[in-house]
Amino acid sequence: MTSDTRLLCEPADHEAEAPGTPASPLSEVGQTLRTGAGRPSVSWPDMADHCVPHAFSDLDAHSDPSRLVTTLNRLSDDPFFASYKQRLHELLRARPGRRILDAGAGTGEAALRLAGASGAAVTACDLSAVMCREMRRNGLPRVAVADAHHLPFRDRVFDGVLADRVLQHVNDPGKAVTELLRVTRPGGRIVVCDPDTGTQALALEDEDLAEKVLSLRRTKNIRNGTFARTVPGLFADHGLEDIHAEARTLLIRDPESVDGTMGIRDWAGAFADRGYLGRAEADRFNALLDKAIGNDRFLYAVTYFLTAATVPGNPGGSTL
Template sequence: MTSSAFETARPDSVTYLDRIAATDLGRSYKARMLDELGLQTGHTVLDLGCGPGTDLRALAEAVTPAGSVIGVDHDPAMVDAARARTAGLPVVDVRPGDIHDLALPGHFADRARTDRVLQHVADPRAALAEIRRVLRPGGRLVMGEPDWETLAVDHPDGELTRAYTRHVAERVVRNAAIGRQLARLATDAGFTVPEVVPVTPVFRDVQAADRILGLERTTRRAVAAGYFTDEAAESWLGHLTRGPFLATVTFYVVVAEA
């Protein structure tokens, strides 16, 4: 089931997040999110689920030394990495915290962002309500999330593709359809939603796709979970390596205003 086209060892979380940020897709959608935030000199901006601090420098440059940037993450390793990367930026404060229960006063921040965070949280509704609480009236939240139920990988046997996507949506990602749900959930939390921007990357190279999707590792998990037989997995992966290869998934950038 293993081919030299695929990674067999899972990268650590920091490496994986850095890898996505360095892709054309990562640079493109992050730039769009930054633009949609509309940051100004003196703003206070929250990066909720900041990871290893990938975006904190860009936020700091946008608000200038007159503003402030607060990065929050629940993972101590991410907090340590983000602090190390922003040690020379006095405008940035990185804190451990829970997006469902932020240790911040109400109406505190001008802007907030979440980048591929809500797909993993225990309660997206509670998280959105908490973000709404800490944003000032007129504040803005910009969210970026994939909709994993839209994942499509071309294969002559469509049933294998559907089995793979079902496994990702049902077993791999906690809130797999969050991308399409963001506008509704944000509205329910008291936001208005002026803009929803779909971004659909197209992967034509199997190795590039594997570095994001973990195709072989995910297929092995699908076999263990009963979505594929060993024989079906061999057929699935074999065709992907022989090509031509094509995969897509829709990513949503959603702007919400308090």
């Protein structure tokens, strides 16, 4: 952990490892943070047995985390994701001399772009030690392994906070938003984005089967699949100002995205493994998927909501 990052953290919350202590996944990225009163900075998500865990809900527990790193790198090059990420950065209003937190930063690629384009000092954090190592590898200077529910930073230390495709996965998105606001200065910006799985559309010959799979994705796969639509109201409840929301729809017809970017072909099989679909239904889903692709009839769409607001009060300005 760099000295810049330590300055942002609670002063009594950094604990050095004892001499001879084996390196932990946290220490490999420079983190032995605690968020106060013995509360660890990392709290791996508890996914109920009745759910089909989404890979990004607990990335470090995935059998092949490198595959997920590759997925995020692929997404960063996709025109849709690059475009809306650029818009998120505009909504942050970052500029030189400002401190920005990218919570759930993944590989850190977007944080690097934001820092380079705006001149702001960007701190990136993620629940995943794997992702934090990737951020370090990519050259991010300020990285912290951290749980969005218990951020290891002082109150009102950032001029802007960003959470992109994060709140859909956390245990308690409302609590995570409260934490993001806690570390944001008066006059600072909060910007969040998530897809709303309630807006999904999938064109298959068997519409009932398509809807069944999409319904399972809404209710069993993504923890907070429709949370994105509630964010403007949540921001209003917190008394935020200048609340602004936008919608961007991802539309996929490219067959490569079925297996690559979105992994649609894996959905039905995962639900069958948990008993939510019969194996014959899962096989039929994939057969119809292939048929739709072969006949140039395949279509998948989902809408992302981008929401931004300003924390009320007089900005004090950052001292870097």
